[in-house]
Amino acid sequence: MRKAFLTLFYSGLSPKAPGTVGSFVALIIGLFLLQFVHVSTLFLLSLLISAIAIKQINIYEKEVGMHDGKEIVIDELAGMWLALSICGITNENMFYLAPLAFLFFRLFDIWKPSVIGKIDRDVKGGWGVMGDDLVAGLAAGIASAGVYQLLIKFVL
Numbered sequence: 001m002r003k004a005f006l007t008l009f010y011s012g013l014s015p016k017a018p019g020t021v022g023s024f025v026a027l028i029i030g031l032f033l034l035q036f037v038h039v040s041t042l043f044l045l046s047l048l049i050s051a052i053a054i055k056q057i058n059i060y061e062k063e064v065g066m067h068d069g070k071e072i073v074i075d076e077l078a079g080m081w082l083a084l085s086i087c088g089i090t091n092e093n094m095f096y097l098a099p100l101a102f103l104f105f106r107l108f109d110i111w112k113p114s115v116i117g118k119i120d121r122d123v124k125g126g127w128g129v130m131g132d133d134l135v136a137g138l139a140a141g142i143a144s145a146g147v148y149q150l151l152i153k154f155v156l
Contacts, residue, residue, distance in 0.1 A: 002056055005074060012073035020106060022073025026080035027102050031094065034084070043085035050078045050134060054126030061125065068120075068129045075130050079137030080105055086141025087148070096156075097148055104140035104147075109133060 007013055007022075014021040033042060053074045061067055083101040112120050112132065116139070120132040 002060060006053070006056060006060055006072045008073045008077055012071040018070050018073055019076055019109065022076040023080050023102060023106055023109070026073075026077035027084075027098060029077070030081050030084050031098060034089065034091075034094075039085050039089060042081050046078045046081035046085065046134075046137070049074065049081075050130050053078065054130055057126035057129050067124060072129060075133035076105075076109070078130060079109065079133035079140070082134055082137030083140035083144060086138060087144035093148065096151065097144055100144040100147055101140055104143045105137055108136035108139045108143075112136075 004010060008025055011022045011025040012018045030042060033045075057072060057074075060069075060072070080102070083105045084098070087097050087101050089097045089101070108116055109132070116132050116135050119128060119135060122128075123131050
């Protein structure tokens with residue numbers, strides 16, 4: 001059960017780009033949930049899942065003896081959902097904001113600029129695994145909202 005949770009229904013076991021695959025699965029699940037719940041609920045769910053994941057990651061890391069294994073992608077779900085929550089996504093703008101949030105989240109999660117990289121390097125255990133993705137999600141949500149506003153003003 002723990003492995004299914006941490007690997008986001010085993011999407012983290014993808015032989016190529018498990019983080020990207022996990023982020024895409026998280027995006028699809030998030031967009032599905034947004035058809036039934038308010039965006040603030042998705043925000044709170046990302047925080048709840050983060051709290052559960054921190055504890056489960058700490059247990060898992062002790063079992064396997066490795067920090068932040070590539071198969072752990074529950075952090076991608078928390079970050080992706082945070083990005084979706086912050087960017088101002090609605091049914092009307094979903095086709096613009098969902099791809100922006102996904103692309104910005106992957107960019108910040110891979111590039112790890114500034115404090116994102118510092119968290120990834122310096123914070124150990126579940127807090128480190130989850131922390132960098134939560135901050136990447138925050139940055140992705142803000143960047144997506146900004147780019148979308150520019151698109152509305154100058155293109156759309």
